[in-house]
Amino acid sequence: MTDLDHLGWSETLAQSFADIAEPTHIAGRIIAHHRGHYELAYAGGTIRAQCAGRMRHRDTDLGLPVVGDFVVARLEGGGATIDAVLPRRTKFARAVGDLTRHDVAKGEQIIAANIDYVFIVTGADADFSTRRLERLLGAAYGSGAVPMIVLTKIDLGLAPPMIDQLAIEAPGVAVHLVSNATGEGIAALRALIRPGETALLVGSSGVGKSSLVNRLLGTDRQATSITDENGRGRHTTTSRDLFALDGGGLILDTPGIRAITQWQTEGLDDAFADITTIATHCRFSDCRHEAEPGCAVQAAIADGTLEAHRLTDYAKLDREMAHLARRGDKRAEAAQRRKWAKTTRQRRTGDVAP
Numbered sequence: 152m153t154d155l156d157h158l159g160w161s162e163t164l165a166q167s168f169a170d171i172a173e174p175t176h177i178a179g180r181i182i183a184h185h186r187g188h189y190e191l192a193y194a195g196g197t198i199r200a201q202c203a204g205r206m207r208h209r210d211t212d213l214g215l216p217v218v219g220d221f222v223v224a225r226l227e228g229g230g231a232t233i234d235a236v237l238p239r240r241t242k243f244a245r246a247v248g249d250l251t252r253h254d255v256a257k258g259e260q261i262i263a264a265n266i267d268y269v270f271i272v273t274g275a276d277a278d279f280s281t282r283r284l285e286r287l288l289g290a291a292y293g294s295g296a297v298p299m300i301v302l303t304k305i306d307l308g309l310a311p312p313m314i315d316q317l318a319i320e321a322p323g324v325a326v327h328l329v330s331n332a333t334g335e336g337i338a339a340l341r342a343l344i345r346p347g348e349t350a351l352l353v354g355s356s357g358v359g360k361s362s363l364v365n366r367l368l369g370t371d372r373q374a375t376s377i378t379d380e381n382g383r384g385r386h387t388t389t390s391r392d393l394f395a396l397d398g399g400g401l402i403l404d405t406p407g408i409r410a411i412t413q414w415q416t417e418g419l420d421d422a423f424a425d426i427t428t429i430a431t432h433c434r435f436s437d438c439r440h441e442a443e444p445g446c447a448v449q450a451a452i453a454d455g456t457l458e459a460h461r462l463t464d465y466a467k468l469d470r471e472m473a474h475l476a477r478r479g480d481k482r483a484e485a486a487q488r489r490k491w492a493k494t495t496r497q498r499r500t501g502d503v504a505p
C-alpha cells in the first residue's frame with residue numbers, strides 16, 4: 152500500500168493538495184488511529200504521524216484527522232507531522248452529547264472518512280435487531296456512502312424470514328450472502344469494491360467482521376499485525392485498520408466502529424433502562440411489547456411494577472427514532488434522543504423543566 156492511487160487518491164484531492172501544500176509537503180492517507188499517534192500511508196511507505204500543534208489547538212472546520220482521511224504532512228525526524236486534512240468526500244459520524252473534546256465538531260464525532268460503501272455485517276443464521284439495523288442504515292445514509300447488507304455464516308443456514316424481513320426493513324439495499332467458513336460469496340464481494348474505493352465494515356460483535364476481513368484479504372491479518380518475538384505475541388506499531396485488497400479496493404474495520412452498537416442505543420436505553428431490562432425476559436427477542444405472547448413488559452404493567460406511561464413514551468420515541476433513521480437524518484435523531492433522555496430523566500427524578 153505505497154501508491155497513492157491505490158489508496159483512493161483522486162483528481163479532486165490532487166487539486167486540493169496543490170492548493171495548500173508547500174514544496175516540503177507530502178500527501179498520505181490515515182490507515183490507523185492510535186491513542187497518541189496515527190499510521191500514515193504515503194508514496195514512500197507507512198509512517199508514524201502526529202498532528203502539528205497548531206492543528207490540535209485550533210478549531211479547524213474539519214477537526215482532527217480520522218481513519219480514511221487524506222492529509223497534508225511533512226516528513227521529519229523519522230516520522231510525519233500532519234498540517235492539514237483534505238476535504239472529506241464522505242464521513243461516517245456518530246452524534247455526541249458531550250462536546251468537550253476538540254475532535255468533536257458541530258455535535259458529531261467523525262469516525263471514518265472517504266468511504267464509498269458501508270457494509271452492514273450481520274449473521275444470516277440469527278435474527279437481527281430491527282432497531283439496530285435502522286440505526287446503522289441511518290448512519291450509513293448520513294455518511295454519503297452506499298449501504299449494503301452482508302449476511303455472513305450462510306453455511307449455517309439462512310434464517311427463513313431473513314430476506315423478506317430485510318426487503319421490508321431495508322428497501323432497496325443490496326444484500327450479499329457470504330460464508331467466511333467456506334469462502335462462498337467472498338470473491339463477488341471483493342469484486343464489488345472497485346480500485347481505489349473503500350468499504351467500511353460495521354456490525355455487532357461476533358457477526359464475523361474479522362473473519363470477513365481475513366477472507367477478503369486472503370491472509371490472516373492477525374499474522375501480519377503481530378510479531379512473534381521470543382514466542383510471545385506482541386503488537387507492532389504498524390497495526391492498521393485500512394487494508395488493500397488484491398482487486399484494488401480497500402476495506403476499513405476500525406475499533407471505533409466496533410463500539411457503534413453501544414452508542415446507537417446509548418441515551419435511549421439508559422433513559423429507558425427499566426423497560427429494556429424487563430424486555431430481556433420477553434419470549435421473543437424482537438418483541439414490540441404490544442400483544443405478543445410472553446411479553447414481560449405487558450406483564451410488568453399488568454402487575455403494577457411498571458407504569459403504563461413509560462411504555463407509551465418508549466413506543467413513541469421508538470417510532471420517532473425509526474422515522475428519523477429512515478430519513479437518514481443523523482443530527483435530528485441525536486437531538487431527539489437528547490430531548491427524550493432529558494424529559495424522561497426529569498419525569499423520573501421529579502425535576503421541574505427549566
Ligand SMILES: Nc1nc2c(ncn2[C@@H]2O[C@H](COP(=O)(O)OP(=O)(O)OP(=O)(O)O)[C@@H](O)[C@H]2O)c(=O)[nH]1
Pocket residue numbers: 303304305306307329330331332333355356357358359360361362363409
Ligand atoms: N460457520 C461460520 N462461522 C463464522 C463465519 N464468520 C465468522 N464465524 C465465526 O464466528 C465467530 C466470530 O467471528 P469474528 O470474525 O471474530 O466476528 P467479529 O464480528 O469480528 O467479532 P468482534 O471481533 O467481537 O467484533 C468466530 O468463531 C468465527 O469463526 C461464517 O461465515 N461461518
Ligand SMILES: [Zn+2]
Pocket residue numbers: 430433434438439440441443445446447448449
Ligand atoms: Zn415484550
